[in-house]
Amino acid sequence: MRPPSSLFEPEAPCIELAEGFFLLPAFIDTAALLTQIDLIAAQTAFRHMQVGGGKRMSVAMTNCGPWGWTSSSSGYQYSRTDPLTDRPWPAMPDSFMALAQKAAATAGFGHFEPDACLVNRYASGASLGLHQDRDEQDLGQPIVSVSIGAAATFQLGGLKRSEPLRTLPLHDGDVLVWGGPSRLRFHGVQALKPTAGGPDTRHNLTFRKAK
Ligand code: SIN
Numbered sequence: 001m002r003p004p005s006s007l008f009e010p011e012a013p014c015i016e017l018a019e020g021f022f023l024l025p026a027f028i029d030t031a032a033l034l035t036q037i038d039l040i041a042a043q044t045a046f047r048h049m050q051v052g053g054g055k056r057m058s059v060a061m062t063n064c065g066p067w068g069w070t071s072s073s074s075g076y077q078y079s080r081t082d083p084l085t086d087r088p089w090p091a092m093p094d095s096f097m098a099l100a101q102k103a104a105a106t107a108g109f110g111h112f113e114p115d116a117c118l119v120n121r122y123a124s125g126a127s128l129g130l131h132q133d134r135d136e137q138d139l140g141q142p143i144v145s146v147s148i149g150a151a152a153t154f155q156l157g158g159l160k161r162s163e164p165l166r167t168l169p170l171h172d173g174d175v176l177v178w179g180g181p182s183r184l185r186f187h188g189v190q191a192l193k194p195t196a197g198g199p200d201t202r203h204n205l206t207f208r209k210a211k
């Protein structure tokens with residue numbers, strides 16, 4: 001939750017955790033984002049995508065925007081259409097685009113033009129293994145990642161898989177922005193452990209310039 005705006009609204013806090021890697025704590029009120037996610041999921045369902053060896057990801061995913069990230073037995077790619085429906089992904093809501101651009105600009109990345117938004121859904125126990133976001137053509141553009149709902153533990157690594165990991169708690173409304181020398185940092189999310197009385201699901205939006 002952001003404090004009520006005033007005439008003298010302070011600049012959003014922005015913490016640089018490593019060169020080019022920023023945390024914007026409680027950057028956005030997420031209620032309206034969840035409404036949009038429901039509208040997207042009604043058109044293009046969350047699914048557990050296949051990875052190598054016939055396994056499926058524990059995180060459920062869908063996309064909005066001109067390009068959508070997909071994984072299948074033949075690898076990772078961005079596609080213009082949803083392989084489940086053969087139809088284009090739902091349009092990226094204007095509010096998503098505005099949020100992504102504002103977050104990027106707050107972290108010092110002007111002119112961010114995302115053309116893909118991956119929507120992740122974590123139920124209890126879902127995790128995302130350590131990986132790099134490297135399927136995008138222009139690595140000069142940052143990644144903007146928005147946390148919604150249940151808190152999670154993010155793992156932040158280095159440019160090599162073997163480098164030590166830092167853990168970072170992420171809460172509802174937090175935004176991460178990474179680019180420049182941190183653009184190819186390894187990262188992941190530990191198995192979700194919802195706390196009693198809190199939301200039991202986490203959603204995450206990652207905005208990318210895919211093409
Ligand atoms: C991702 O790496 O694509 C998602 C990260 C997250 O869920 O916070």
Ligand code: FE2
Nearest residue numbers: 131132133187
């Ligand atoms: Fe990622």
